[in-house]
Amino acid sequence: MEPSARPRKILVVDDEPFVLKVLVRQLTALGYEDVLSYEHAQDALAVLEREDHDVDVVFTDLQMPGMDGVEFLRQLVQRGYDGQVVLVSGEDARVLNSAEKLAYSRGLRVLGSLAKPATREQLQQRLHGAAPAMCASVPQDAYPPEALRNAIAAGQLVTCYQPQVAFATGEVTGVEALIGWQHPRDGLVPADRLLNGLQYYGVLNDLTRSMLPSTLEQARQWQHLGDDFRVGINLSMDDLAALDFPDFIVEAAARAQFPLSRLVLEINETRMTRDRLVSLDVLTRLRLKRISLLIDDFGTGQSSLAHLRDVPFDELKLDGSFVHGASRDASLNAIVKASLLLARQLNMRTIAQGIDDLEDWNVLRELSCEVAQGKFVGAPMSAEALPQWARTWAARYAALAR
Template structure:
């Protein structure tokens, strides 16, 4: 029996009667029974404005009266806190434009559900939505009462309330665990686990991001040391704020911590979002050059989503290129995305960079990246972010899956 999923209110916006029935049946099978239906954007707006709870929208684009593009724009303009799945058979290039438009409004775009509709893929989107929701389950979003100010955040750092979850990064050719990405979580005393979207911007605004990052870096190094004691060599990647790159003493700080634990610097991968180092100031370049010289790994994160990709690769000594999930997700069904990935992989190969595909959420995209000879992958298809204590059980289950007939090695 399918477990009932509570507190998920879905609005289906679809003018085709048969397709709307298929969507409702698929949602019901997935355990969701709080479903509203609209046949065009105007009806959907009226439902939202009437006060009906909605936190997930499945929306067609080509509809009468008010099309889905105009509807999504209205939803985004009014700052609705919802996730969206686009259901459409229109040109993939047009759909990507709509996804970017929705994302620019701050909406959580889960992806596109092509027609004819696949119940399996819809359930995959729902699972992804639920995984995101788990991170803040029982917590209060900032705009609904979670008290945050500079003193509270600083005390939370001092009290060790910020912890790391780890998302596996595996080798695409064998499926074996290669490394993990360390992701910040706030173990709030009154709100369970709080996701980083609710505190990182405030940390940067109030000048606390360096203090937080140094605390998390020490946790990451402690975990690397723990694995070393178990006879395992697992690299940990962690995001570095651009503000920290201006600190030319960062390499010395990290070298001291690395040396005290007798660790190899290459086991710490410093991920730099493409837009993060875009200024390329003298201090930033000094810091990055010294980090590379002393053996730390440098990864360019979210590659291709900014405006200076080539300049960054030319100026900064990266060792790893991470292909952004916006290119990876659904690439198996999109020739344009596949071409972009192939170009990125070719570029990385020519520059001698390791390659990681982010956001793999379905087996077809995994297979595509394997066929294109990408080296590593991460995403919900492989494993969600989790405490270090859960990695062993995840790894056992994952390796059993990869050795089955459904998932042969390359």
């Protein structure tokens, strides 16, 4: 069924009878006729244990006697529930946010959270786009290293490009090149699933070296899209462990006639090799060649500040988990402000990832972030689609600036 399809059956769990009745009445008024309601989490679990339960969305309170909402979510995972979840609670917003993150981390498909009392409009907003249960995603370790090596040799790797634009002027500033594996059985597998996998150590260097030359050649054709058009490329742990990697980059850029000063190498600290001296050797040499080094997903690791101290990064990308929703969440807003201030004091260019709506755009623009990347600007796309996107974006930005 298409993602816009309505859920078939909804289950609501809340220990307060009045709140439970109000939620059921609101959902029924919105046209959801098959709604189950329970005051006790154990009773709800008994329903979900049946193979034919057909429950697509679960609404649950967090503060419940006997079994609280966090334990209930854990039980959903243990029972293999593959539908969607909405948290509805009177708890503090930060507690709600923590519970939502925990549910995501456990693999549940979370539609969001709502503070009590939830309005009919808020319920509709959360349910908009909710779809019936789908098959679980392929486990991260489903592909043996040899399968990836064969995919590289067979030319099954593809590159998409996500555009980046300047907040202040709307000018196209570049793209991030995103590699995917066009798997013959599982469809497009994002490279994120592979770049952090220790089991692929020794294979990922082949991935970068096979894809980077064509990416640079493609990017050279887009120089007219912006005065300082840059291309960002994600590095793997293999790349950072290869002492000859800087020389490979220089040779590939020379063949593609792509300026090294417009190349941005994106490094996630989780991919730093266990031999920190080798990583520092590679990264320092790259910086000496006037290649930009970007610390990716800033704030999500345990040693981001130490890496800013030790590695000559000159660009910082805010992680989307902090950016999206910063207009509504005071904690996220404070983290974003502090990160941008730190970057400015270190003379680093700033990019906000996860600009998914107008509210995200407005708040990061007001905070003087330099570059935007996210669904609001443009989703990852093929090389052929980028010029047309650029024309469409120019018209959109003109309307935004009025």
